[in-house]
Structure formats: C-alpha cells, structure tokens
Amino acid sequence: MNDGKKADGMHRALCPVESLYVGQRSRAVLSCSLRGPVDVEALSAAFDAMTQAHPTLRSRIVEAGAGYALRLLDEDERPRLVTRTGAEDEAYAAELNAPLPVGGPLSRAVLVSAPDGGSHLFVLVVDHTVTDGHSGIALHNALWDRYRELVEGEHGVEASGSDTPRWPQPVSRLLPAADDAGTAEYLDGRVEEARRHPVELVPYDVRRPSTTGRAVGEGAGGGGGGEGHIEVCRLTLDAELTTRLRRTARAGGVSVHALIAATLLTTARRRLDGDGPRTLGCLSPVDLRSRLSPPLPASDMVPAVTTHLQTLEVSGTSDTLDLARTVHARLGDFVSRGDHFHEMRITPEIPRNPVLQLATVIVTNMGVVPGPRLPGGLEAVDVRLTPAREQYFPQAGRSPVMACVVSFEGRLAIEFPHHTACFSPSFMRVFRDDVRDGLLGLAETAGTEPARAAAG
Secondary structure (H helix, E strand, C coil), X not given: CCCCCCECCCEEECCHHHHHHHHHCEEEEEEEXXXXXXXXXXXXXXXXXXXXXXXXXXXXXXXXXXXXXXEECXXXXXXXXXXXXXXXXXXXXXXHCCCCCCCCCCEEEEEEECCCCCEEEEEEEEECCCCCHHHHHHHHHHHHHHHHHHHHCCCCCCCCCCXXXXXXXXXXXXXXXXXXXXXXXXXXXXXXXXXXXXXXXXXXCCCEECCCCCEECCCCCCCCCCCCCEEEEXXXXXXXXXXXXXXXXXXXXXCHHHHHHHHHHHHHHCCCCCCCCEEEEEEEEEECHHHCCCCCCCCXXXXXXXXXXXXXXXXXXXXXXXXXXXXHHHHHHHHHCCHHHHHHHHHHHCCCCHHHHCCCEEEEEEEEECCCCCCCCCEEEEEEEEEEECCCCHHHCEECEEEEEEEECCEEEEEEEEECCCCCHHHHXXXXXXXXXXXXXXXXXXXXXXXXXXXX
C-alpha cells in the first residue's frame, strides 16, 4: 500500500490512515482565554515560527494518483495570524464553525480582543490530517513558549526552522513489523465481533423535515430543523473535585477514563427505551506515541492515535463502577496484547466496514496536560480542546455522543461537541448535567466535603 514514503521539498504523500481524515474533514480547535496585554506583533511572529518549523501547518491537501499528498503553500498563501475585535463567546462559536477546506491551509490562528484590549481569545485550529490531541496541545504550548521568549527578549529566538521542510513520517511506517496473514485474521475477527454485537445509538431529538414536508423525529428539542451549526456543551470540575475523582478511580482499581466512560454509558442508556440490558459501544482513542519504539515526540505533527471499541450490556440498573472495571480491564488487555498496532493497520478498512468504529459513546482522554507558560502580566484564564468536523449527518436519525476529556493544570473538563440539527442544545445540557451528577456521586465516595462543579 502507499505508506507515505514518497516526500520531497514541496510534497509529502499521505499514508492510507492519514487519507481517511481527508474525507472526515475533522479538526482540533484549541483555545485560550487571556487576561492582560498581548503583543500582537510577537504573537504573529510566534505563529510564523511554528508554521516554519512544521511544514504540515503551511500545506494544502492535493490529489496524488489514487491518494492524497501534502503540498507546501506559496509564501503569499501560508497562514498568518488573524486579529479582530469582538466578544469572546461569539468569536469562539465562529471559529468552531469555520472549516479548514480541502485545498486551503491546514491551520489557522486567530486573536479576538475585547474593545478595551484587556481580555482576548486565541484560537488555534489544525486539520486532523496532520495532528492529534497530543501534538495539538504541544503545538499550542510551543507557540506560547516562543511568544514568551520574544516578549522577554531571550536570545536565540530568531531561528524559526530550516528552509528545507522536515516532513514527519506517517505513524503507519513506524509500527512494528507484522505478518499480513495475522493482520487479515485480526480484521476478520473484528468484523465478525461487530456483526454479532451490533450497538445501539442515541436517537436525535431534533425534528427535521421529511420528504412530505412534515416534521419527523423523536421529540421537540428546541434546536429546530434546518442546517444547524456546531455547539459545545461543557462540564468542568475544580481541582479539588478532580483530585477526589482520581481517588475514587484508584480505590476502585480503574482509570479516570474508565469512570467517565462508564458514566457516559449509563447516561446514554437512559436515553433508550425500557430498563433491560441493551448493547452499547464505547470507543476509546489509544495514543500510539508512547507505545512506539522509540517513542514519538508530541511535537511531531502527525495523527498518532488508534481506537479501541468494546461492547457492553448496559441496563437501567447497571452499576457504574462495575462498568468502569469492565471498560478498564478490556482496554488494558487490548494494549497488552498489542492489538492497538493491529487496529492501526486495519484502519484503511473502516470505509468498507464502518461498524469497526461504530459506538454509542466516543470518549477521548488526553490525561493531565500543562497549560501555556506566559510572560508576566498575561494570564491564561481558560484553556480548551474541542474536536469539530464538517459533516454530522442529521438524516441518520441517531449517532454516537462525543465527549472530549482533558485536564489542563489538574482541572478536568469534558467538552460535548454536537450539531444542532441532530442534538438540540437543551438535550445536550440535560445529558451533560446527568453526567455531572454521576461524576459527583462517584467523587463523593472519596470525601464528604461539598463538591463543586461548573457547567458552561
């Protein structure tokens, strides 16, 4: 297969795994709410330094034979920092809904400042064809590191990367050697497992026009029909509550990821009819960077993630901690067997077998990550990571629920991106609140002090 080996000064072929993202049109949206003065010229120079150091950020996707390739943009086409004045909430919504079209730059940086210049929103958007969560966060922090160096006048910051682009290798080329027959056997097993255990999805609550012009759908969610747009419903936990949730996880012998996944599964189950067991699916992204030999640095701008799909029988009376133990054990077994490498190898088969990634809930987990280090006088009030894409298929009538989990500076947040032509804002707020209540209940087992959680 085309493994992305071909590369020259202006081009780098996409491997089959990377090419899947071309059709998905998904993107990582990193944002940082700031308080204090921002040197726009230094921030612009810092973003230029990042795009110079990472040619994928100043590339476009082009067709190359039967596949795709990255091609460097001309100097006058490369992305530059965009600045404007406006309100933070409106700016975030606008950037969340602004795509990165095929043929255009694969990154975008925007600074939106309040009229008085005292607060700002910085948004960094990167196409998932050339990034994952870990590299996106690393890029965001590296950009602010460069900004701090420029503002503080540190020496040696003039160098912004070689004129000769250093194209990162596709992760599919870095996997351990494998037997083709073994990979085929693994694929057959996965397809058969998915066939024997079809999962149920959460129905959309938004009414939509039918071919007869009448509204159809399972309820009036307040989102209405029409084209809709992307919104994000958010759950945040303070540092104390995050610590208590970790204690609950340790005491139960599971990960925080497993606790959150189990809570999402029980919440999703309540959106289905009846009280008996139903087959639900949980899709967990699995980071490959730390599991390669040698490990791949987070600074390499490539998607380096695969997934683990498991199905579970969940009833209206299922115990969340028991579900968490199952999720945790199965995910651990998956990695210990080395199946995460097999899963990456069969990824190109997903368009022909979409059930390989069909789940009731998709639960990402970036773990605990640092926020940006800023110069004196500038404060990061909030940092966020949210996935978005261009197609949400409201005509399907149901879909997985996405939850993006990340802990910046020890404070856990769960982002629920959704499309208003599918799930209404009111539906997602209630879903979010049910997840919050479930997590609060779990955290209460680690202490008796009043817990604090915020929704926004």
